[in-house]
Amino acid sequence: MEIEQILEITFDSEEIILAATISKPTEVVILMNSGSVIRYSLDEQKGKQLFTIKNDLKYSDGGFDLAKKSSIYTLDEIVVVVNDYKRHVYDHYPTKYNSFHLEREEHHENISSYPIALYKNENGIPHLIYAVAWNHIQIMNLDTKEILTASKSLFEEHAKEKYMDLHKKIYGNIDKFDTQWEPSPYDYFFGKLKISPDSKYFLSKGWAWGSSDSYNVYEINHFIKSNEISQIKLGDWEHLNRAACWVDEKTVAFGYNAFAEDDNNVDYRIGAEIHFSKITREEFDNKIIKVEGINTISAEMEFSKKINSIVLFSRENGVAIISLDGKILLQNSACKVDDYFADMNLFLTVNAKTILINKLTD
Numbered sequence: 099m100e101i102e103q104i105l106e107i108t109f110d111s112e113e114i115i116l117a118a119t120i121s122k123p124t125e126v127v128i129l130m131n132s133g134s135v136i137r138y139s140l141d142e143q144k145g146k147q148l149f150t151i152k153n154d155l156k157y158s159d160g161g162f163d164l165a166k167k168s169s170i171y172t173l174d175e176i177v178v179v180v181n182d183y184k185r186h187v188y189d190h191y192p193t194k195y196n197s198f199h200l201e202r203e204e205h206h207e208n209i210s211s212y213p214i215a216l217y218k219n220e221n222g223i224p225h226l227i228y229a230v231a232w233n234h235i236q237i238m239n240l241d242t243k244e245i246l247t248a249s250k251s252l253f254e255e256h257a258k259e260k261y262m263d264l265h266k267k268i269y270g271n272i273d274k275f276d277t278q279w280e281p282s283p284y285d286y287f288f289g290k291l292k293i294s295p296d297s298k299y300f301l302s303k304g305w306a307w308g309s310s311d312s313y314n315v316y317e318i319n320h321f322i323k324s325n326e327i328s329q330i331k332l333g334d335w336e337h338l339n340r341a342a343c344w345v346d347e348k349t350v351a352f353g354y355n356a357f358a359e360d361d362n363n364v365d366y367r368i369g370a371e372i373h374f375s376k377i378t379r380e381e382f383d384n385k386i387i388k389v390e391g392i393n394t395i396s397a398e399m400e401f402s403k404k405i406n407s408i409v410l411f412s413r414e415n416g417v418a419i420i421s422l423d424g425k426i427l428l429q430n431s432a433c434k435v436d437d438y439f440a441d442m443n444l445f446l447t448v449n450a451k452t453i454l455i456n457k458l459t460d
Contacts, residue, residue, distance in 0.1 A: 099405075099428050101417060101445065105140060105455040114450045116164060117179075120439050121172040126446075126453060129179055131164055135190065137177075140455075149197040151179060151188045159204065162186040173216040173224055176240065180212045187214065187228060191240055198243075203231040206287065211339075215291035215300055217318075227291055227300060233284045237322055246322045255326040257281035284327050286312065289339075296347040299377075309337040313352060315377055332375050335359055341399035341410060345422075349376045351401065351408060353394030354386075370394045372408060372420065387424035402440045405458070411435050411445070419458075 109115065113130040121127050121137070128136045128145070133152035138145040151162045163184050171178040177190040185207055187200040202212065213235055215227040224240040237247045254260075289304035299315050306312035315330040332350060336359045342352035354371045370392050374385040397412040402419075407427060410418045416431035417438075433456065435445040447454040 099419065100459055101428075101430055101433050101456050102459050103454060104457050105453075107138075107140070107143065107453045109451050109453075115448055115453065117168045117170050118446065118448045118453055119170040119172055119437065120442060120444055120446055120455070121177075123442050123444070126455075127170050127172055127177055128453075129168055129170060133162075133164060135170075135177060135179055135188075148177060148192070149188070149190050151186075151197075153199075155199075157186070157201070159185055162188070169214075171214055171216050173218070176216060176224055178214060178216060178226065180214050182211055183208050184212070187212065189226065189240070191224075194241065200228055200230075202229040205232045207232070210287050210305070211290040211303070213288040213291045213302065213304075215293050217293045217297040217300075219297070219318075229288055232287050235288050237318070249325065250321075250327070251325050252283040253281045253326050254284055255324065255328040257326075286314070286329075292342070292344060294344050294347055298347065301342065301344065301350055303339070303342055305337055305339075306334060308334075310334045311337055311340055313342060313350070315350065330377050332377070338395050340395045341397045343399040343401050343408070345374060345401045345408075348378060349374055351375075351399065353397070353399065353410075355395055358395060372424075387420070387422070389418075389420050389424055389426060392418045392420065392426065392429070398438070400438050400440045402443065402458075404440070404443055409438050409440065409458075411438050417445070 113132050115128055116131055117129040118126050124140045126138050128138055130136065133150045135148045136145040137148050162181055166184050167182045169180050169182050175192055178187060180187045185202050185204060188197050190197045210232060213229040216224065218224055226238045226240055227235055229235050234252060236245050238245050287305045288302050292301045299317055302314050304312055312334045313332040315332065320328055338358065340353040342350060345351050351372055351374050354373045356369050370389050372387050372389060372394050392410065393415050394410060397410045397415060400409050402409050406422060408420045413434045417433045417435060418426065419428040421427055435447045437446040443458050445456040
């Protein structure tokens with residue numbers, strides 16, 4: 099198994115590449131520092147402008163900040179461009195509309211990755227999950243622009259019953275419980291979102307006050323249909339923005355290091371682990387594999403069904419591929435990549451003027 103470079107594209111224009119994604123094996127979508135979003139054919143080596151994120155509207159924070167980190171998400175012809183640690187998103191759906199703007203409220207957005215995810219429902223209709231506030235996300239039907247969760251409360255399901263149980267544990271009875279008590283709004287910072295392989299759940303790599311990594315899973319249909327929020331909590335750990343991904347329809351993998359949980363300055367190479375959480379509403383089952391010598395926290399993580407393995411990657415540590423029984427199948431610290439697309443088995447590296455595409459080969 100090795101990583102082979104299959105394409106290098108250098109752009110001669112004065113513009114600089116800010117972000118890119120591989121939308122299909124023969125195509126990339128690129129955000130330039132001019133604000134232009136371009137669909138670029140790898141076969142023809144030719145680009146076409148889709149839209150621009152620049153406009154004449156005035157925003158309280160200045161609007162989309164091209165100097166800050168941005169990401170691009172695609173689903174078929176749909177393109178979503180987001181300021182990762184700011185407040186603004188643009189959605190482009192060419193057969194329906196050129197682009198429209200979305201915005202989240204200002205509250206610790208500089209340390210909260212903008213929650214965004216695209217998926218198709220059981221009828222093949224594209225939907226967008228997006229944040230409107232630190233603790234509030236919505237789900238929109240992109241064909242109609244209908245917000246399916248517009249009436250959703252910010253209260254957690256069974257909040258009153260849970261509080262009464264806690265009150266009873268503390269006081270031994272509920273005599274002093276205030277019957278006029280109302281639950282507090284949902285107290286959780288949504289983070290980067292990942293859709294399950296069957297598009298029935300989404301994972302939030304968020305955080306909670308303390309502060310700590312706090313990763314939750316939400317069932318999409320329940321999130322749409324219920325007026326209250328129901329979460330499946332994976333756990334709370336040191337606030338390290340740890341790697342995580344879906345392995346199958348009911349299993350999430352995430353990085354863990356027992357030493358790092360108490361001391362951020364320890365050597366991550368010691369005691370590195372990957373934890374697997376199998377989730378249902380009734381069951382919570384864990385599996386752990388040890389992968390000494392691999393940084394399982396400060397990286398991105400994806401699961402490749404093709405090779406039945408976890409792929410860890412980052413600019414700092416390169417690429418590592420780990421089987422589900424903990425064998426290190428490949429470790430290449432020299433291969434510095436920005437993204438991995440498991441369905442295409444392709445790696446992407448973006449520099450100011452250059453795009454590199456590598457492929458994992460047997």
